[in-house]
Amino acid sequence: MNRTFFFTLSLSIAIAFTFTGNTATAETITVYKSPTCGCCNGWVDYLRDEGFTVETIETDVLTEIKADHGLTDGRLMSCHTALVDGYVVEGHVPVNDIRRLIEEKPDIVGITAPGMPQMSPGMNSLIPKEYDVLSFNKDGEVKVFSRY
Secondary structure (H helix, E strand, O other): OOHHHHHHHHHHHHHHHHHHHHHHOOOEEEEEEOOOOHHHHHHHHHHHHOOOEEEEEEOOOHHHHHHHOOOOOHHHOEOOEEEEOOEEEEEOOOHHHHHHHHHHOOOOOEEEEOEOOOOOOOOOOOOOOOOEEEEEOOOOOEEEEEEO
16 A cells, blocks of 8 residues: 555544544533522533533423432432433532543433532532532432542
8 A cells, every 4th residue: 555545544534533522522411590590600601611411401390300310319319400411410529520430331311510609610619629529320329429
């Protein structure tokens, strides 16, 4: 084979990586939130700043949306519910946990930062501190996903 062939092949591969690299980084996440919740807006802004494409849907029936997606244990609930790649992401979950969820694809319904942790993204800290992110499955089993 000649140098022209290898040059053309190398150039084609470089172009392919350039175009696929840009589209693979923007994961789309849908966030259901109350129209009046300021911390939910803060979390949405945080997601966008971290490279996510965010679709927000403002609603007053969050409990129904949570239940429709398999989150029925009130102890796991927070102020907003997001859907990404077939998973539920409840509350002020840090992006590194969302990315880990998408990458590892565990057999769970989703992950949650129950309540409104004060030192969480969207609340009072971009760097998560002093709370746990939990995973939950369809059988109601809850485990620690990350500890901060």
